[in-house]
Amino acid sequence: AIPLQYGAQYSGKRTDDAMNKWRSNRFGQFIHWGLYAIPGGVWNGKTYNYAAEFLKASANVPSATWDSLMYQFNPVKFDAKQWAKMAKKMGVKYMTITTKHHEGFCLWPSKYTDFSVAGSPYKKDILKQLVEAYNAEGIDVNFYYSVLDWHHPDWRNDIKSPQDSVAFKRYLDFAYNQLKELATNYPTVKAFWFDGTWDNSVKKNGKWTYEVEKMLKEVSPGVIVNSRLRADDYGKRHKDSNGQLMGDYESGYERRLPDPVTDTAVTRWDWEACMTIPENQWGYHKDWTVSHVKSPLELLEMLVHTTSMGGNFLLNFGPTGNGDFRKEELDIATVIGNWMGKYGDAIWNCDYAGMKKEDWGYYTKKKNSNQLNMVVFNWPSSGLLKVRTPRGMVLDKASFVDAKGNALKVEEIADNQYLIQVPVKLYTSPQVIQVDFHQGATNGKYQKAKT
Numbered sequence: 001a002i003p004l005q006y007g008a009q010y011s012g013k014r015t016d017d018a019m020n021k022w023r024s025n026r027f028g029q030f031i032h033w034g035l036y037a038i039p040g041g042v043w044n045g046k047t048y049n050y051a052a053e054f055l056k057a058s059a060n061v062p063s064a065t066w067d068s069l070m071y072q073f074n075p076v077k078f079d080a081k082q083w084a085k086m087a088k089k090m091g092v093k094y095m096t097i098t099t100k101h102h103e104g105f106c107l108w109p110s111k112y113t114d115f116s117v118a119g120s121p122y123k124k125d126i127l128k129q130l131v132e133a134y135n136a137e138g139i140d141v142n143f144y145y146s147v148l149d150w151h152h153p154d155w156r157n158d159i160k161s162p163q164d165s166v167a168f169k170r171y172l173d174f175a176y177n178q179l180k181e182l183a184t185n186y187p188t189v190k191a192f193w194f195d196g197t198w199d200n201s202v203k204k205n206g207k208w209t210y211e212v213e214k215m216l217k218e219v220s221p222g223v224i225v226n227s228r229l230r231a232d233d234y235g236k237r238h239k240d241s242n243g244q245l246m247g248d249y250e251s252g253y254e255r256r257l258p259d260p261v262t263d264t265a266v267t268r269w270d271w272e273a274c275m276t277i278p279e280n281q282w283g284y285h286k287d288w289t290v291s292h293v294k295s296p297l298e299l300l301e302m303l304v305h306t307t308s309m310g311g312n313f314l315l316n317f318g319p320t321g322n323g324d325f326r327k328e329e330l331d332i333a334t335v336i337g338n339w340m341g342k343y344g345d346a347i348w349n350c351d352y353a354g355m356k357k358e359d360w361g362y363y364t365k366k367k368n369s370n371q372l373n374m375v376v377f378n379w380p381s382s383g384l385l386k387v388r389t390p391r392g393m394v395l396d397k398a399s400f401v402d403a404k405g406n407a408l409k410v411e412e413i414a415d416n417q418y419l420i421q422v423p424v425k426l427y428t429s430p431q432v433i434q435v436d437f438h439q440g441a442t443n444g445k446y447q448k449a450k451t
C-alpha cells in the first residue's frame with residue numbers, strides 16, 4: 001500500500017449508533033434553496049434550460065448584479081413547520097439543506113461573511129428554523145456545504161501562482177471557520193454533505209479536507225461526512241490512492257443509480273444517491289417543460305432500487321423564492337407518502353438481501369430479521385414470481401404485506417429455486433410480498449425426488 005497521511009481513516013462500514021441510524025433512514029429530502037430560486041432560471045426575460053442554480057454562469061451575470069439578489073430575498077411564504085410536516089407525510093427520515101451553494105449566499109447569519117440572510121430583508125436564521133421544525137417531526141437534518149464559492153474573492157479554481165496560494169489559504173480558513181460555526185451552532189445536525197470539491201485547487205489541498213473531517217468529528221462526535229469532501233495526499237478523490245473509500249459513505253451517485261446486476265460491489269460500503277425530479281434541476285426553475293419530469297412511480301422505483309442495494313436515496317426539492325413548493329413537488333410528496341405510509345417497513349431499516357436481481361422488481365431485507373420483502377413493479381402475466389436463493393436459505397411462507405393471513409403458494413422447483421404463485425391482476429402501484437425464511441438445507445419435493 002502507498003503510505004498516506006490524508007487518505008482513508010478506516011475501512012469497512014461504521015457500526016456506531018449514529019451511522020446505524022443514518023443507514024436505517026434510507027429515504028431523505030434534499031432541499032436546494034438560495035438566491036437562484038428568485039430568478040428561477042429566467043434572466044432578462046430569457047429562459048435558460050441548464051440547471052437553475054447555475055443561472056449566474058448560464059446567463060453570464062456579473063457578480064455584483066447576481067449578489068444584489070440578496071436585497072430581494074424575502075420568502076414571505078416560508079414556514080419551516082409546514083415544510084417539516086410535508087416531509088413527515090412523505091416518509092423521509094432525514095433532510096439535507098443547502099447551507100451555502102456555489103453562489104456563496106448563506107442561509108444562516110454567519111459571522112464570517114455579510115453575504116447571508118442577515119444582509120437580506122428577511123434577516124432571520126433559516127437553518128435554525130428548519131433544524132428545529134424537522135427535528136421536532138423526528139426527522140434528522142444534514143447540512144450541504146459547497147466548498148466552491150463564486151462570491152468569495154479568495155476562491156480559486158486552481159493554484160497557478162504564489163498569489164493564488166496566499167488567497168486560497170485565506171479562502172480555506174474562511175470555509176473551515178464557517179464549517180466549525182455550523183457544527184458548533186447546530187449541534188443536532190447529523191451529517192455534512194460536501195459539494196464543489198472537483199477543482200484542482202481543492203485536489204491540491206487534501207490535507208485541508210482531512211482536517212475538516214477531523215475538526216467536524218471533534219466538534220460533533222458521531223457526525224457523518226460524505227466521500228465527496230475528501231482528496232488524499234495525491235489529489236485522489238472519494239477513494240484514496242490505495243482504493244480505500246474516504247469519508248463515511250460514497251456520494252458519487254448524482255442523478256444516476258448503480259446497476260443491480262453489475263454494480264453489486266457498492267453493497268460492501270455505505271453510499272447515497274441524490275436525485276432530481278426534472279432531468280437536471282436542483283434549484284427552483286420556473287419552466288419545467290424544458291425536460292422530462294419524473295413521475296412519482298419512477299421516483300418510488302429509484303427509492304426501492306437504492307434500498308435494495310444498501311444505499312440511501314436523497315430526493316431533491318427546490319422551493320420558490322417565496323418559500324413555497326410547486327404543485328408537481330407537492331403531488332410527488334403525497335403519492336410517495338401514501339405508499340410509504342402502507343409499505344415504508346420495506347424501506348426503513350432495510351438493506352441489501354444478498355440475492356440475485358429478478359425481472360419483477362427488488363428485494364429488501366429488514367435488518368436483523370428473517371423477513372424478506374419482494375417489491376414487485378413488473379407484475380408477471382404468468383402469475384409466477386421466480387426467486388433464486390443463496391445456498392442454505394430456505395423459503396417458508398409468503399403473503400402480501402397487506403394480507404398476511406392469505407398464504408401464497410411457494411413451490412421449490414430446483415435447488416435454491418422457487419416460484420411464488422400470485423393472482424394475475426393489473427396493479428397501479430408496486431406491491432409488497434413478505435417472505436419468511438430460515439437458514440438450513442433445502443428439503444423441497446425436488447430434493448425428495450432426487451434421493
Ligand SMILES: C[C@@H]1N[C@@H](C(=O)NCc2ccccc2)[C@H](O)[C@@H]1O
Pocket residue numbers: 051053195198254274282
Ligand atoms: C448536488 C448537485 N451538485 C451540483 C453540481 O454542480 N453538480 C454537477 C456539476 C459538477 C461540475 C460542474 C458542473 C456541474 C448541483 O448544483 C447540485 O448541488
